[in-house]
Amino acid sequence: MSEILKVNNVTKFYGKQKVLDEVNLSINQGEIIGLVGPNGAGKTTLMKIITGLIPKYEGQVFIDNRNIKDRKYLKTKEIGCVIEVPGFYPELTGYENLLFFAEISGLKDKSEISEIVKNLGIEDYVNKKVKKYSLGMKQRLGVAQAVLTYPPVLILDEPTNGLDPAIVPQLRKFIKQIAKEKNTAVLISSHILSEIELMCDKVVFIQKGEIIKVENLDKEEKSSSKVAFVTSKLDKLQKFFNSKNISHQVTSKEELQAEVDTKELEDLILSISKADIPLRSVYEVKESLEEKYLKTMGE
DSSP, X not given: OOEEEEEEEEEEEETTEEEEEEEEEEEETTOEEEEEOOTTSSHHHHHHHHTTSSOOOEEEEEETTEETXXXXXXXXXXXEEEOSSOOOOTTSBHHHHHHXXXXXXXXXXXXXXXXXXXXXXXXXXXXXXXXXXXXXXXXXXXXXXXXXXXXXXEEEESTTTTOOTTTHHHHHHHHHHHHHHSOOEEEEEOSOHHHHHHHOSEEEEEETTEEEEEEEOOOOOOSEEEEEEEOSOHHHHHHHHHHTTOOEXXXXXXXXXXXXXXXXXXXXXXXXXXXXXXXXXXXXXXOOHHHHHHHHHTO
């Protein structure tokens, strides 16, 4: 997939306070990127710059190789967003609001509205006035409004805020669907790290206005992985690993872990068996995004 969004050396000051420090970021078509960091790290500021809501900053932001500072270019059909609490006309129904935004966005096929409403599961209240909506209802209506024209770039700042936990999987499914089927590039922030882990291809860690790490979460086959070996004869297994010069760490009285070449794992297990060392189980040790977050942020 080709690059659709590029953030190049973006720096932002509020007075003398630097809130973003030479941020560089790129997203390909159809890619979902999670943006995580503590409160005040600069997540919302970065998203507002990308969407044109903050026009004054140092550096450049390009969508499809065009600088968004060209105001004639940045239109609602080019980028959709939900940042903070979505704004709607309270006296209009949800559907009337969507119809209004569809008109100003140049959406010709109004049947798309019904399809989006259905996929987001908001049919039950879309014909009620927005002033009666809860925060969670407004959030889902905001996502519907943001994707009306299926823009190439979608920016979502805490889209699960106020949502019933039972609704979150439906929103996740919808976001993944438009990324895959519409080739939409998605940048999403959330404090629910488990959702980011389930939804995203990559995670960008930001702290004090700086991007400090980019973690690939895709499911591509890795050349090596951390593997746990559980046995009733731990001493014997340790001696075996030492004889093979395999670095390892004892994690319990019956388990040790080692970084193993995935192509050699089956042969290694066979060798352990031939050495008369019983293995109760062998499994890959995966570090959760929450663990990676705490380690990266130094918490």
